[in-house]
Amino acid sequence: MAEAGPFKSSTAFCAKCGSILPLLQEFGSVKCYACKAVYDPDSFNNIKFNYTIHFNTVSVINNDKILNMDNPEGPVVERKCPKCGNDRMSYATLQLRSADEGQTVFYTCVNCKYKETENS
Ligand SMILES: [Zn+2]
Numbered sequence: 001m002a003e004a005g006p007f008k009s010s011t012a013f014c015a016k017c018g019s020i021l022p023l024l025q026e027f028g029s030v031k032c033y034a035c036k037a038v039y040d041p042d043s044f045n046n047i048k049f050n051y052t053i054h055f056n057t058v059s060v061i062n063n064d065k066i067l068n069m070d071n072p073e074g075p076v077v078e079r080k081c082p083k084c085g086n087d088r089m090s091y092a093t094l095q096l097r098s099a100d101e102g103q104t105v106f107y108t109c110v111n112c113k114y115k116e117t118e119n120s
């Protein structure tokens with residue numbers, strides 16, 4: 001009787017013929033040598049790991065739109081310059097008024113340096 005032996009956690013027995021099954025591989029199913037029964041690896045591992053990733057979404061402007069965080073004038077977003085038509089403008093935010101009224105965003109065209117402000 002070796003059922004309670006130290007290798008119990010890594011040894012499985014075929015439910016059909018009782019033979020010792022080969023060790024579970026990292027990938028793929030396990031096949032009984034004696035009766036050829038195939039066992040899904042999931043049946044050996046009832047512990048499932050669930051990873052939940054929480055993203056910080058504090059940015060007013062979608063992070064996907066920020067193309068260059070290293071720009072010295074600030075992050076660059078897709079925004080059409082009304083002066084030269086370039087579609088890349090850097091922005092900076094400034095809290096000029098009370099928090100209830102939002103903040104002012106300064107846009108600067110990366111091409112012609114045209115500046116405009118927008119109150120959010
Ligand atoms: Zn078997």
Ligand SMILES: [Zn+2]
Nearest residue numbers: 081084109112
């Ligand atoms: Zn421009």
